[in-house]
Amino acid sequence: MKRVVIIGCGFLGLNAAKTLGNKAGVEVVVIDRHNYHLFQPLLYQVATAGLNAVEIAAPVRSILSGYRNVRSGSIKLFQILPFLRFSSIHVRYWCFQSA
Numbered sequence: 001m002k003r004v005v006i007i008g009c010g011f012l013g014l015n016a017a018k019t020l021g022n023k024a025g026v027e028v029v030v031i032d033r034h035n036y037h038l039f040q041p042l043l044y045q046v047a048t049a050g051l052n053a054v055e056i057a058a059p060v061r062s063i064l065s066g067y068r069n070v071r072s073g074s075i076k077l078f079q080i081l082p083f084l085r086f087s088s089i090h091v092r093y094w095c096f097q098s099a
C-alpha cells in the first residue's frame with residue numbers, strides 16, 4: 001500500500017485527492033492549515049457582502065467523505081523533514097478519518 005500525502009487542500013490538492021480517491025493500493029492523507037477548502041475566485045463577493053463566507057468555504061472532510069481511502073487533517077506545516085519520515089510519523093498522529 002502506497003501512502004500519498006497531499007499538503008494543501010486548494011484546487012490542486014483537492015483535485016489530486018479526488019483523482020486518487022477510491023483507487024486500489026493507495027492511501028491518501030490530505031492536510032491543510034484550515035479544515036475547509038476556500039473557493040478563492042468568489043472572495044471578492046464576500047468582501048463586497050454579496051455572499052456569506054460560508055458560501056465559499058466547504059469542509060474538506062465532507063468534500064472528500066465519499067473516498068474511503070482518503071483521510072484529512074488540519075495542521076499547519078512549518079517544515080518537511082523527509083529524512084525523519086515526517087509524513088509517516090506526525091501525519092498518522094494528527095489525522096482523522098474523513099468518512
Ligand SMILES: Cc1cc2nc3c(=O)[nH]c(=O)nc-3n(C[C@H](O)[C@H](O)[C@H](O)COP(=O)(O)OP(=O)(O)OC[C@H]3O[C@@H](n4cnc5c(N)ncnc54)[C@H](O)[C@@H]3O)c2cc1C
Pocket residue numbers: 007008009010011012013031032033034037038040041042043044075076077078
Ligand atoms: C480573489 C481571487 C480570484 C481568483 N479568480 C480566479 C479565476 O477566476 N480563475 C482562475 O483560474 N483562478 C482564479 N484565482 C486563482 C486561483 O484561486 C488559484 O490559482 C488557485 O486557488 C491555486 O490553487 P492551489 O491549489 O495551487 O493553491 P491554493 O488554492 O492557494 O491552496 C493552497 C492550500 O494550502 C494550504 N496551505 C498553505 N500553506 C500551508 C501550510 N504551511 N500548512 C498547511 N497548509 C497550508 C492553504 O490553506 C490552502 O488551502 C483567483 C484567486 C484569487 C485570490
